[in-house]
Amino acid sequence: MNGIHPMARQPIFLILFFFVIFSVFSVLLTFSSTGTPSAPQLEFTKWQAGQGQKYTASNPPHTFITDTETTCKITATVAYVSSQPSSVYPLTGYTWQVTGSHGYTFTTQTETSGPVGQTGTTFKLTATGTGDEHNSSSGGHRPMRGRSEKPIKFTVKFIGEYGSGGGSDQKTVEVEVVFEQDEKDQMRQEYVDVRRLHETHRSADVNAKYGDLRVPGRTEINKDGQRFNNGHYNYLINKSLETKILHWWQACDKVAYEELDNDDLKNDKGKKELRLTGGYRNPHHHVYHVYSGEPASEIKYWSLHQFGLALDVEAMNMNGKNGITNVDRAEMRDAAEDHAGASYSYYAGHVHAQWGAVRNAPGGDSTSSQRSTQTSTTNTENPVTTPPETTPTTVTGDCGIHTISTSQAANHASTN
Structure with a gap:
């Protein structure tokens, strides 16, 4: 018979069988090791918004304050x-994509360090945003905090495209980072926002002398000494x-005891304290609740109340005679400046004292103020020594935060 003997065909068949099996196994092995490419x-790796901290691996920041009242730069x-x-x-x-609250819109500039598809390439964004001015009122209501009591928030999103082809393939x-102000930076934002009021209402001479309102650092803001907190946040600035x-108080006690021969204070020596009516104020509260936003004094915006360096107290009977008069208030003012280290003090209904540069201008005059003979019947930051002799009463302000003198009550109203 011609042809191959049946027994001779078996080795060829086995060779072909194992070849097919090996090929299939190789394909499966290759597929299992590589599979379909993934995203x-x-x-x-880096980001920063406005005057917020720069990124560090151990403390990636997500809170910030803007560069100015209406502008903010973001890099990522x-x-x-x-x-x-x-x-x-x-x-x-x-x-x-960059989006923001409070009317913020952004223009963007982008760059890459290499080819888009190369795994070592980095993608850099610079976004410049413009947003709304801060608002002093909303529907007649005077908000307790600036920016309608809402934090500024930005979202930065990177969207990468990939696939084997176009269209449906x-x-x-996407990856994103969200910036949102925490309570400390909401407070600090108010210092940024009210700078425009300074620029609008101050003269060239005042501008040259006092400069911009300083923005406090985050470490200056804490929760210590809440009895001095006349602002609208859980935090305050408290400089001792x-x-x-x-x-x-000890200075007043000393003056009353040694110079005025006040028997009442002698008997209570060391047991009384000054009755506090004003301590720390956040800028929004200071400008819109105390002063209604009106530029009655172009210097008042630098009040040291905003930096935890000023106190207002009720007048006390220093000489023990004839009730409380301006003589008593003048003695308390002098005690603050002469014996308690105050750089400046004045009185109206209450008595004010502050410690630090006069009017709190960065780079401003830090010498003690001269006592003045100006006259005033209102609660301003101007030194006065001879207002009408009245015994002020106090009420709780409509802002519900603290007790204020009746001369301030109208400006603490919750409506314009």
């Missing part, structure tokens, strides 16, 4: 995660106010 993994960098899956699609394109991968009011 590239991306991450934000996105990169491929260093440890990628074994097989990923490269990026074929990308877009940035194109897919996207407990020690200052104690020293002022």
